Amino acid sequence: MTLQQIDLRELSEIRGNGRDVLTAYFRGADGLSQLSHREKQIRDLVDDALELENFEASLSNLRSLLEDNDVSDAVGVCAISSAVLDICRMYPIAMEVPNRLTFGPAPFIRPLAELQDEYETFLLLACDNDRTRIFTVTNEAAEAESAIKGGIKNHVRKGGWSQQRYERRRDNQLEHYGDEVAGELESLIRELDIRRIVLAGSEETMQAIESQLPERIGELVVGREAFDLDRPEDELVEVAYEDYFAQERRDEKDLWKRIQGAALSDGRGCLGPKETLAAAKIGRVETAIASRDLRTQATKCRQCEDVTGESVDKCPGCGSGDVFDVDYIDTLARHLELTSAALDFVDPIEPLSKAGHVAALLRY
Ligand SMILES: [Zn+2]
Structure with missing residues (x-):
């Protein structure tokens, strides 16, 4: 399978409500060996007993899958495993991927979205x-x-x-x-x-x-x-x-110019992480632009399952304090996939950075 054949929309449709899905990115030759430090970190960080139980089961499913399938000659591998959602699969690709292990409400698609955009x-x-x-x-x-x-x-x-x-x-x-x-x-x-x-x-x-x-x-x-x-x-x-x-x-520069023009004139442009995610959630975004180096967080609510494009202690939707941080770009990428919108990753452009590193052209 090539990188471009991985269906991000289908992956975006997979989601739980709490920390339910384990995603691993690694070199085929290394297997999970380079991720043991992250494995320990996640064990220390997850405070919910059920989520931790799901983490261990998902990890063990992934290990079995790796034993049965030799991916050692793949340059990069993306693996997704969730015992609670009954999913365990791997995508060996011919591209290098950053070593990552994440445990969140949905498959962590950001590295795939970045690579697909670039190649x-x-x-x-x-x-x-x-x-x-x-x-x-x-x-x-x-x-x-x-x-x-x-x-x-x-x-x-x-x-x-x-x-x-x-x-x-x-x-x-x-x-x-x-x-x-x-x-x-x-x-x-x-x-x-x-x-x-x-x-x-x-x-x-x-x-x-x-x-x-x-x-x-x-x-x-x-x-x-x-x-x-x-x-x-x-x-x-x-x-x-x-x-x-x-x-x-x-x-990329042209896209930014168009968004900038739209934001300045007839309003079919939006600036900043919070506004862009809000627009993406209701399908208003046509094309979003994001700095490659953006590392900001969003907040996911366990009660109402809503997500907000900034890091907050309380869910702005239902007021619940039962919330946790998720990667902002990953969340945005998922909502854009689900609404057939595009996401362009760009090298830092100064006015875009000032506007919050994320912006979008809107459909209406
Ligand atoms: Zn909520």
Whole structure:
């Protein structure tokens, strides 16, 4: 399974009311060994006897699952276990994950949400006059989707009329080749959920292909790089990621500008953790933006199961003092998943940090 195939919406639908769900992130080769310190910490911190009992049972279920399934060659593993909700499963992925062990009201999806946002699948088109290969790139690995033969010969000096005929024929071949590649690209875009394309290879071929692309597909091209296709494939992927990430950073800044504009004008923008979570809970958020380094807490109530986007001693909904802290971003990510809204993680942007590190574009 790839990272992008993990269904965060389905995971977001799993929830208890107290501390019911154990989530572990670890390197496949390490298993749970690096998390023993956190294990002890959680035992010391959980003061409710039933919750503690559930913690031990959930952990022991997870250990059995690990014994039966070898995940030692997975780069990262996300495991979710809850004895009380009768869930125990693992997602081995090809990406590094931070070591984490959490015990909360729902699966801790924040690291997955961050990775999925950062590593969207994109198309890489590697072309020269000899041939074109189209790859989908996911999780830093390229997978070949299709190959088109070019067979365009180099320029040859013949002189006179035969030179002109030769060049004309070559131009026609190149146009036909570009058209064929553009058609293949179009059908892949229709089939896959792709928002970005990077072109690499010979300048002449890239031009031939680009001139045949319909405008809406041309708009998806986020980078074009002159690249000798005899170089190793991992270098090609690396070059493509540079363009992909450069575009990602531009899009993040654009999103912030849109939210800022909306917040300043017609009110379809909201700023700050409390307001953004409140809007997300009722499905008003279209796209939220959050600083990657935000570590703030939210408060979950055991009585009414409501959650508030700040750390408080009493539930603002029902007044109960039976509350506990949960990770704010994780909570926000879950509500956004459940309402089909997007969440974009960004490097710190100063005015966003001043506004509380979180903001959103609203649907209404
Ligand atoms: Zn309450």
